[in-house]
Amino acid sequence: MDTPDSRETLLDLHRSGKLVDRYPAVPGLLAELSGAELVTAGRLLARLDPAEVAAAHPGVPAVTVAVTGHGTLAQLVPPLTAELARHGLLARPVVSDFDGWVFDLGDPESELYAAEPDLTLCVLDPMVVFDELPLPWRPDDVERVAREKADLVERLAERFQESGRGTLVLNTVPLPHRFAAQLVDHGSRARLGVLWREFNVRLLRLAERFPAVTVLDLDPLVAVGEAATDPRLSQYAKAHLSPGLLARYARQVGHLARHVTGRTKKALVLDLDGTVWGGIVGETGPEGIEVADGYRGEAFAAFQRVVKQLGAQGVLLAAVSKNDPEPVAAAFRDLPGMTLREDDLVRIVANWRPKHENLTELAAALGIGVDSFVFVDDSPYERGLVRHALPGVAVVAVDEEPALHVEALLRDGWFDARALTDEDHARVGRYRAELDRKDFLDTFDSLGDYLRGLDLKVRIAEADEAQIPRLSQITLRTNQFNLTTVRLQPSDVRALLDGPDTSVLAVEAGDRFGEHGVVGALFLRRDGATLHIDNFLLSCRVFSRGIEQACLAAVLAHARDAGAARASGHYRTSPKNGKVADFYQRNGFVPAGPGSPGEHGEHGEHHDGTAARYDHDLADIPDPPEHIHLINGLGGEGS
Missing domain, CATH: 3.40.50.1000 (HAD superfamily/HAD-like)
Known part of the structure; x- marks a missing residue:
């Protein structure tokens, strides 16, 4: 679809009041738009009520984005809305008051924390430093104020790490020419450049210290020719980053939103x-x-x-x-x-x-x-x-x-990720081995003979610190065998790993063709005599080989041996996990509750989108499939 048709179609839907009904078609309409055209489309989309869109299309992933910062940031909402929409996401923006960033991030009782955003954008601009300089000012004054601001941002990042959820997004701060030019000697300008870069380096390093923090570097966006500021908007509207730079920033946030909702390309x-x-x-x-x-x-x-x-x-x-x-x-x-x-x-x-x-x-x-x-x-x-x-x-x-x-x-950062794991570096070789497995399958007359010939080994055990990034990645990228599709950042996984009543299990697998690495995760919670399986995920690379049955059998047996009277599994339907809708029922679980008409959907999921529960009394636990050699790190080894 060419650009004029896309614009006109979008405008016609808006004028006819059909834009909410046709929201799933929006990504296709935005695919060919860019720059000012995309921002214009974002203005139309930003007029929609996100709650109305979510009610009409519950399968569209919604992302709550809190926007705070030093300057006026309302102009960020249209490009942000458009960038998420073009990736098939629904933006739910929560915009804070002018210059409210210190209060928003510093007070765990603030409205920002109460919104429980998936992404918290704290947009920093040059005036966060230059507004507090004396007159006249020298590079030493910039050094002092920049150091104080970096200390403040660091404290706020630490507070967010302790009290927030989701991801805090910070950014480096461009240095406008009009400030450097106020220093008439080149030595002072050079010193200002050094001090400003040191300020930005401190901001960038916050992502290394705090797992919940991502820092977007704006320098490459300015380097492609985007003006850092618009003098009139900065002076009159206190909007200290230019609309063009904010639009490019919004595109980077769109890539991040795609990642945190499990839509990163592979x-x-x-x-x-x-x-x-x-x-x-x-x-x-x-x-x-x-x-x-x-x-x-x-x-x-x-x-x-x-x-x-x-x-x-x-x-x-x-x-x-x-x-x-x-x-x-x-x-x-x-x-x-x-x-x-x-x-x-x-x-x-x-x-x-x-x-x-x-x-x-x-x-x-x-x-x-x-x-x-x-x-x-x-x-x-x-x-x-x-x-x-x-x-x-x-x-x-x-x-x-x-x-x-x-x-x-x-241009679109299709493969952007917050961090790479050892699994990422080994992925190409493992998928090559997967193609070898499929060729191997062609030499057998039956699936059973093939599975026995694979010599499949599975290990299930409590996760360790080194596995946290990979386990987070599995929750972010796995969509099909993902029983609740709850996305977890590394900090979320670590909290569950350290919790007194929660545990995280890692599943590793290998066979005659090589090691798969960490291919699955189980998130468990003990509540009295009940073990809750809050989520169970398995990489699509290892579907239909009995790994899921082997892991479930090990978890149920361990729960029984640890004194549990029952286990409950949780399932929430999503557009892509329908193939595991009956997973618990196929493995001896029964729907919880009276099962009255209207309480559950066809496969037990609640119609209001909350997770359905399935119970197992632990009286009859099946053995793992015989073709799997199960290394049970929960308490023993069996095959």
């Missing part, structure tokens, strides 16, 4: 001709394509280097190309100028079938949802077809100018 799928290299390899042969040599070839090589950099950080790389497989394989294998090689990609698909069909089959082979894909192609036709057939796929448009490929790929 795989980058590339077209080849015109995208990874110049020319058509089927017509010219490998030796005729543009890669490395010449100015255009160098641009394609630069794009390949960026792709390889992403792959080294856990992003799965694949290629889907309309081509014969032989010349494609020869290009990756034989061309000396190629940066990407076959070993960098988990799969290369070269055939003449429609690309959306290949993407669907690739997702099934990898064991991930097709909405985990980012697809890059230089053909408007292919991009349009994929958007239409697979609306969950993020489609990145590139064109005949390869020097712009990198910017197009990185």
Whole structure:
């Protein structure tokens, strides 16, 4: 859909009062908008009542975003609303009073804390320092005030860590030219630059000290040409960051919101001709394509280097190309100028079938949802077809100018994460092994024979400190085998791990093809004689192998041995976890309560969206599946 049609459609929906009813279509309408057009769309969307949208579309994830800071920040709401909407999220903004940030974050009884936001944006601007300088001022005055403000922000971050929930988002502060220019000697200007950078370094390091804090660096946004401030808005409206910079800041927050709601992408799928290299390899042969040599070839090589950099950080790389497989394989294998090689990609698909069909089959082979894909192609036709057939796929448009490929790929931060884990660095090898497992499956006549041949080992035990980032990541990224879809930051996992009545279990697995690493988590809570399974999650990589039954059997047996009389499992329906709706019932649990008509949905979930409960009396606990060697770190070893 081109930009004018998208704008007009959105405006028509607004005028006709149908925008709430059609809210799930909004991401598609916003996909091609950017800059001022996106902010204009955000103004329309910001007029909607989030409660009304949530009531009409309970499956749309809602994100409560608290906005506080030093200056006027109402102008942040439209771009923020639009950025979340384009990722399929509903923004529930809570905007604080002017210059209320110290009170908001310093008082655990404040309205900000009471809102229990998923994201708390504390927007810092240059005037947080310059408003408190004497006249005349010198660099030493800036050093003193900046140090005091950094100390204050640090104390507030510590208070948030202790009292808040979700994520506190801080930012570095740009230094406007009009302040540096007030110092007439270059030595003083240089000292001001040093002091200001030290101030920003202190802010950036807060993310290292406090797990609940993320710091967005605004310097790269200013470096691409965005003005840091608008002098008139700063003077008259006390809006000390420019609308353009706030819009770019909102885009970064949108990436973060996508991550905290479990919508981070996992795989980058590339077209080849015109995208990874110049020319058509089927017509010219490998030796005729543009890669490395010449100015255009160098641009394609630069794009390949960026792709390889992403792959080294856990992003799965694949290629889907309309081509014969032989010349494609020869290009990756034989061309000396190629940066990407076959070993960098988990799969290369070269055939003449429609690309959306290949993407669907690739997702099934990898064991991930097709909405985990980012697809890059230089053909408007292919991009349009994929958007239409697979609306969950993020489609990145590139064109005949390869020097712009990198910017197009990185613009939306599709793979942004708060932190990387050891699992991320090992992910590509593990998915390669998963494809080997599927090839192994083809050699067996039955699933049972295949499972026995895998030599599957599962270990379940209390989590340790080193596993906290990975366990948080599982809650953020796992959608299908996630019985309540509650998202937890590392600080949340640590609190449950340290709680007197709660425990966190880590599930690890391996087989003849290698180690899977940490693939699952159980969050437990003891209440008298009842053990509550508040959530159970398992990576889609290890579905349908009996791991879930083995872990559940171990937990139930341990609960019985520890004196529990019953166990309760909790399930909350979501758009993607329907395949585990009957998990507890398939494993001997029964719906809690009288089961009166209207109390539960078809699978026991409450119609009001709260978690349904299933009970097990622990009288008859099944053994783990016989093909699994269970290493029970809860109290013994069995197989």
